[in-house]
Amino acid sequence: MGVVILLVMAAGVGLMLTRRLPTAFALVLLAVVIAFLAGAPLTGKNSVLDTVLQEGAPTLAATMIAIILGSWLGKLLDETGIAGTLVRKIVEFGGDRPTVVALGVLAVSALVGTVTGSAPAAMLAGIIGIPAMIAVGVPKVTAAGTVLMGIAVGIPFELPVWQFFSTALELPIPTVRAFMVKLFPFALAAALAFVLVETRRRGTEHAWSLKSVEAKPRSRRADLGDAPWYALLAPAVPLVLALGFELAIIPSLLAGVLYALATTTRPGEMNKRLLRTLYGGFEVAAPPIALFIAIGILLAAVKLPGAVDALEPLVKGVSPQNPVLFVLVFTLLVPLCLYRGPLNVFGLGAGIAGVLIATGIYPAAAVLGMATSYNQVFGVADPTSTQTVWSAQYAGVTPQQVMVRTLPYVWAVALGGLCVTAVTRL
Amino acid sequence: MTTSEPASLIGELTDPASVDDVEWAARLLAATPTHEGRDPELLRQWARRADEFGSRLAPVRSTAHVIERDDGLKRMLLARYTSRPPTVELYTDTLALAEELVDARGWRDWYPPGSVRAAALAHEAVHAHLHHGPAKGALRQALGHTVLRLGRLRVAGHVAGAEEVAAHAYARTVCGLGRSPLLLSAALRAALTRPGREN
Ligand SMILES: [Zn+2]
Numbered sequence: 329m330g331v332v333i334l335l336v337m338a339a340g341v342g343l344m345l346t347r348r349l350p351t352a353f354a355l356v357l358l359a360v361v362i363a364f365l366a367g368a369p370l371t372g373k374n375s376v377l378d379t380v381l382q383e384g385a386p387t388l389a390a391t392m393i394a395i396i397l398g399s400w401l402g403k404l405l406d407e408t409g410i411a412g413t414l415v416r417k418i419v420e421f422g423g424d425r426p427t428v429v430a431l432g433v434l435a436v437s438a439l440v441g442t443v444t445g446s447a448p449a450a451m452l453a454g455i456i457g458i459p460a461m462i463a464v465g466v467p468k469v470t471a472a473g474t475v476l477m478g479i480a481v482g483i484p485f486e487l488p489v490w491q492f493f494s495t496a497l498e499l500p501i502p503t504v505r506a507f508m509v510k511l512f513p514f515a516l517a518a519a520l521a522f523v524l525v526e527t528r529r530r531g532t533e534h535a536w537s538l539k540s541v542e543a544k545p546r547s548r549r550a551d552l553g554d555a556p557w558y559a560l561l562a563p564a565v566p567l568v569l570a571l572g573f574e575l576a577i578i579p580s581l582l583a584g585v586l587y588a589l590a591t592t593t594r595p596g597e598m599n600k601r602l603l604r605t606l607y608g609g610f611e612v613a614a615p616p617i618a619l620f621i622a623i624g625i626l627l628a629a630v631k632l633p634g635a636v637d638a639l640e641p642l643v644k645g646v647s648p649q650n651p652v653l654f655v656l657v658f659t660l661l662v663p664l665c666l667y668r669g670p671l672n673v674f675g676l677g678a679g680i681a682g683v684l685i686a687t688g689i690y691p692a693a694a695v696l697g698m699a700t701s702y703n704q705v706f707g708v709a710d711p712t713s714t715q716t717v718w719s720a721q722y723a724g725v726t727p728q729q730v731m732v733r734t735l736p737y738v739w740a741v742a743l744g745g746l747c748v749t750a751v752t753r754l
Numbered sequence: 755m756t757t758s759e760p761a762s763l764i765g766e767l768t769d770p771a772s773v774d775d776v777e778w779a780a781r782l783l784a785a786t787p788t789h790e791g792r793d794p795e796l797l798r799q800w801a802r803r804a805d806e807f808g809s810r811l812a813p814v815r816s817t818a819h820v821i822e823r824d825d826g827l828k829r830m831l832l833a834r835y836t837s838r839p840p841t842v843e844l845y846t847d848t849l850a851l852a853e854e855l856v857d858a859r860g861w862r863d864w865y866p867p868g869s870v871r872a873a874a875l876a877h878e879a880v881h882a883h884l885h886h887g888p889a890k891g892a893l894r895q896a897l898g899h900t901v902l903r904l905g906r907l908r909v910a911g912h913v914a915g916a917e918e919v920a921a922h923a924y925a926r927t928v929c930g931l932g933r934s935p936l937l938l939s940a941a942l943r944a945a946l947t948r949p950g951r952e953n
Contacts, residue, residue: 412790415787415788416788417901419788419912419914420788420899420901420911420912420913421901421902421909421911421912422912423911423912423913423914424890424891424894424912456787456788456790459786459787460787460788460914463786463787463788463914463915464912464914465837465881465885467836529838530836530838531836531837531838532836532837532838532881532885533834533835533836533837534834534835534878534881534917534918534921535831535833535834535835536831536832536833536834536874536877536878536921536935536939537830537831537832538830538831538832538848538939538942538943538946539830539943540782540785540786540918540939541778541781541782541785541936541939541940541943542781542785542940542943
């Protein structure tokens with residue numbers, strides 16, 4: 329029966345790869361089929377309806393709230409001009425040297441990457457950041473890659489991600505935090521290397537573009553002006569509270585929202601702005617929330633006793649226990665997290681992680697190391713993930729070009745993360 | 755801005771030449787990121803200063819390798835400079851269309867035969883010049899955009915897009931053009947994005 333379940337998973341990957349079915353729908357379908365194959369009854373204990381669908385769907389509720397709060401703060405950073413001001417200051421102070429501008433945008437991307445992930449983070453840093461880099465001579469692929477590598481520097485400190493791994497892998501937050509702190513230096517080193525090496529290797533680029541002048545004067549966005557300097561600290565508030573003061577994730581994010589609001593908005597306008605950006609945040613958060621509901625359902629399915637019993641012998645046979653082999657095998661498997669592949673952490677990969685833990689093949693902390701290492705690759709180089717598609721297209725290049733340029737760097741991050749995992753957790 | 759009044763807007767859409775060179779330069783700056791919401795008067799001032807800087811620039815010699823390509827129209831490019839290795843790409847299809855357009859508009863006096871190609875080379879030579887020398891700092895000082903004041907120390911900030919304005923002004927001056935190449939760029943863009951054009 330284990331073989332049949334694996335075949336079903338492969339078919340599910342096929343559906344996602346060929347885009348016949350959106351990932352979230354495919355995961356729910358997979359979960360239901362796996363549950364039936366594992367011999368689960370329709371209702372009652374360990375059942376398809378009660379356990380997998382009813383209990384599975386809200387499993388990642390805390391993550392969903394964190395995602396909403398992160399998106400809310402993201403909307404606020406946009407509407408209050410905080411993100412735009414950060415990028416503008418960087419260009420004003422460093423614009424003569426494209427490398428300095430790229431490093432600055434990298435830092436802003438990392439900062440907003442800790443608040444909100446994927447496409448919203450890319451947009452926050454990239455909407456002004458990408459064309460600003462191109463305007464000072466940074467080549468397009470490098471510009472798109474810089475924003476993505478920057479966000480990936482923030483991923484280890486992205487609070488909703490902490491919450492996700494904590495709930496999905498059933499680990500306490502401090503354990504997740506401790507590993508993320510070890511993963512961060514690799515992400516940072518790779519991102520710095522990317523900017524320094526790529527700007528040196530590709531030099532600068534200036535185009536006489538016909539698009540540079542518009543036939544009619546631009547209908548300009550209402551004058552926002554610069555946000556005050558102390559407001560620019562807003563994106564760092566949640567991180568400082570959660571990392572420095574070890575505060576819980578949801579209050580940390582709420583504090584960020586309040587700080588951004590209080591430093592930029594007159595009291596009379598606060599209510600209106602809060603509601604508007606909160607509702608805007610829901611819209612931004614909709615795709616990841618749909619995914620997290622589906623992942624919760626899939627996790628419930630693969631943890632059913634029938635599924636665990638069927639999968640255990642198979643998965644055990646192919647999972648290396650020797651630390652060197654562990655690092656080698658899982659580093660080579662990195663490409664499987666791309667193109668919605670089976671190791672995509674925000675897809676079937678979450679289910680596989682669940683299997684590895686439920687069957688006791690690896691300790692949960694080791695699975696955390698694997699999953700977060702893959703997440704560093706997925707977050708930057710996957711040409712089907714929303715942030716990569718958006719950044720590439722906005723810069724005027726293809727997601728594949730961005731993947732080719734960034735993959736070596738993030739693959740090295742995954743190798744680093746897997747080494748740390750093998751040394752400390754196996 | 756007076757130019758956004760409907761009557762004058764319709765006039766300039768049919769005749770982009772009615773918009774002066776500094777205004778085209780100011781519009782280039784306005785369309786450059788980081789200038790969203792800036793005061794139009796400030797942009798005009800920067801445009802004027804960058805234009806002056808470019809037209810006063812001593813002739814620069816470019817050692818960049820020149821290559822020709824013919825896929826400029828679909829990418830909306832006329833020329834491109836890359837520093838590594840120093841190369842100027844000329845898009846021959848766009849240059850040909852530019853020459854056609856000059857005739858069609860009756861702008862031959864402003865842009866003599868072959869001058870668009872010369873302007874492209876001159877324009878990109880400025881990028882090469884600014885990329886390698888201390889001239890970038892001089893441009894920044896000329897613009898006088900103070901971003902930090904510490905006592906008597908003033909830090910002049912970078913103005914995105916100013917280099918582009920300077921490069922166009924330099925090309926206009928050394929190639930003896932009657933109008934800025936920006937006018938031609940705007941007309942090319944209008945021709946390429948005209949409704950009904952297959953592209
Ligand atoms: Zn140029």
